Amino acid sequence: MKLLVVGGGGREHAIIKKLKENPSVEQIFALPGNGGMAADATCVPIGAKDIPAIVDFAVAEGIDYAVVAPDDPLVLGCVDALEEKGIPCFGPRSNAAIIEGSKVFSKNLMKKYGIPTAAYEVFDELDAALSYLDTAPIPTVIKADGLALGKGVIIAQTLEEAKAAVVSMMQDKAFGASGDHIVIEEFLTGPEVSVLSFTDGETVVPMISSMDHKRAGDNDTGLNTGGMGTIAPNPYYTADIAKVCMDTIFLPTIRAMKAEGRPFKGCLYFGLMLTPNGPKVIEYNCRFGDPETQVVLPLLTSDLLTVMQATTNGTLADTEVHFSDKHACCVIMASAGYPGSYDKGLPLTIPAEIANSVYVAGAAIQDGALVTNGGRVLGATAVADSLPAAIAAAYGLVEQIHFDNAYYRHDIGARALQAQEV
Numbered sequence: 001m002k003l004l005v006v007g008g009g010g011r012e013h014a015i016i017k018k019l020k021e022n023p024s025v026e027q028i029f030a031l032p033g034n035g036g037m038a039a040d041a042t043c044v045p046i047g048a049k050d051i052p053a054i055v056d057f058a059v060a061e062g063i064d065y066a067v068v069a070p071d072d073p074l075v076l077g078c079v080d081a082l083e084e085k086g087i088p089c090f091g092p093r094s095n096a097a098i099i100e101g102s103k104v105f106s107k108n109l110m111k112k113y114g115i116p117t118a119a120y121e122v123f124d125e126l127d128a129a130l131s132y133l134d135t136a137p138i139p140t141v142i143k144a145d146g147l148a149l150g151k152g153v154i155i156a157q158t159l160e161e162a163k164a165a166v167v168s169m170m171q172d173k174a175f176g177a178s179g180d181h182i183v184i185e186e187f188l189t190g191p192e193v194s195v196l197s198f199t200d201g202e203t204v205v206p207m208i209s210s211m212d213h214k215r216a217g218d219n220d221t222g223l224n225t226g227g228m229g230t231i232a233p234n235p236y237y238t239a240d241i242a243k244v245c246m247d248t249i250f251l252p253t254i255r256a257m258k259a260e261g262r263p264f265k266g267c268l269y270f271g272l273m274l275t276p277n278g279p280k281v282i283e284y285n286c287r288f289g290d291p292e293t294q295v296v297l298p299l300l301t302s303d304l305l306t307v308m309q310a311t312t313n314g315t316l317a318d319t320e321v322h323f324s325d326k327h328a329c330c331v332i333m334a335s336a337g338y339p340g341s342y343d344k345g346l347p348l349t350i351p352a353e354i355a356n357s358v359y360v361a362g363a364a365i366q367d368g369a370l371v372t373n374g375g376r377v378l379g380a381t382a383v384a385d386s387l388p389a390a391i392a393a394a395y396g397l398v399e400q401i402h403f404d405n406a407y408y409r410h411d412i413g414a415r416a417l418q419a420q421e422v
C-alpha cells in the first residue's frame with residue numbers, strides 16, 4: 001500500500017514509524033515531512049495547508065490511504081477533499097474538526113449535552129466582555145474562538161491582566177479573526193491528563209493516558225510551548241477515573257457529535273482536568289497531540305494502520321486495540337530561545353543506533369548533512385518497565401544527540417513520579 005501523511009513534525013514522524021510496522025505498507029509520503037524523517041518517508045515539499053496540491057498529489061500517486069495529522073488542514077477540509085476523490089482518510093471531516101476549530105462551538109456542545117467543563121460565557125463585543133469581567137471571579141481564563149497556534153488561551157491572575165487580554169484579542173486582534181468571538185471561563189484546578197482516542201463516530205476507544213509538560217522551563221516555569229515532553233501512562237488517571245470519563249465525557253461527546261450531524265472519525269483528543277468536582281474537559285483537539293503521540297504510539301501493540309482503517313470503515317467495535325503495560329517518556333530537545341527566537345541550520349547528529357527512538361520535528365538536509373530547522377527539533381522517547389526507568393533511558397538518549405545550544409527540560413516525568421509515590 002501507498003500511504004500519505006499530511007504534516008511534518010515529531011507527531012507525524014511517530015505516526016509514520018508506527019505505520020511502517022505493517023508489512024503491507026510499501027511507501028509512505030510525508031507532506032511536507034522534514035529532513036529528519038527522510039529515512040522513514042518520502043518527503044514532498046507540499047505544505048500541510050495546501051489542500052488542492054495535496055489532493056492532486058494523492059490522486060497522481062494513487063494513494064491508498066491518507067492520514068491528515070495537523071489541526072489546520074483538518075479544519076480546512078483536507079479529509080473532505082481527499083474523500084471526494086475516493087481516497088480513504090484517517091481524520092475528521094471539516095464539520096467535525098470544528099470541535100477544535102471553534103471554542104465557542106465546543107463549549108456550546110458541552111453545555112447542550114451536559115458534558116462537564118468549566119462554566120463560561122461567550123462574547124462578540126468588547127464592551128460586554130469588559131463589563132462582565134468586573135463581576136467575574138479571578139483568576140479567570142480567556143480564550144480566542146479559533147485556532148491560534150496553541151497561544152489563544154490566557155490565564156489572567158488579576159482583573160487588569162484579564163482586561164488587557166480581552167483588549168488584545170478583540171480590539172488589537174492579536175490572534176486575527178480568532179478574536180472576533182471569545183470565551184471567558186472559570187479557572188479550574190487539578191492535575192491535567194491527555195487522553196487520545198480512536199473513534200469511528202459510534203465507538204470510542206481511549207488510548208493510554210499521558211501527561212504533557214507545556215511550560216518551557218523546569219518546574220513548570222516560563223512561557224507556554226507546544227510541549228516540552230510527555231510521559232505515559234499518566235499516574236493520576238486511575239481505572240476509576242477512566243470509567244467516569246468514559247461515561248460522562250467520551251461517549252457523550254461522540255454521541256453529541258453524531259446527534260449534531262457531525263460524526264467524528266479519527267483521533268479525538270480529550271484535554272482533561274481532574275478537578276475536586278470530577279474530571280472536566282479543558283479542550284478538545286481533533287487530532288493526535290504533539291508530543292503525546294510520541295509516548296502513546298510506542299506503547300500501542302496493535303497494528304496502527306488496521307486501527308486507523310477501522311475508524312474510517314466504521315468497524316472499530318470489532319477491532320482489537322491493545323497497549324503494552326510499559327511506561328514511556330519523551331524529552332523534547334529544542335533550540336535555545338524557543339518558544340521565542342532561535343537559531344536554525346545547526347548541524348545535528350543522531351547516532352544510527354538510537355534513530356528508531358527519535359522523532360524529528362524540525363530538521364532539514366543542507367548540503368547532504370542534517371541541520372536543525374525549527375524550535376522544537378526532536379523528541380527522544382524511551383520505553384521501559386517502570387516510569388523511573390523510562391525517564392532515565394530517555395535522558396540517556398538525549399545525551400547521545402548533539403546540536404549547538406540544545407535546550408531541554410530536566411524534569412520531564414518528575415511530577416508524575418511524585419503522584420506515583422502518593
Ligand code: AMP
Nearest residue numbers: 118141150153185186187188189282283
Ligand atoms: P489550551 O491551549 O487550550 O491547551 O490551554 C492551555 C493550557 O491552559 C491548558 O493546558 C491548561 O493548563 C490551561 N487552561 C485552559 N483552560 C483552563 C481553565 N479553565 N482553568 C485552568 N487552566 C486552564
Ligand code: GLY
Nearest residue numbers: 212227289290291
Ligand atoms: N500537546 C498538546 C497538543 O497537541 O495540543
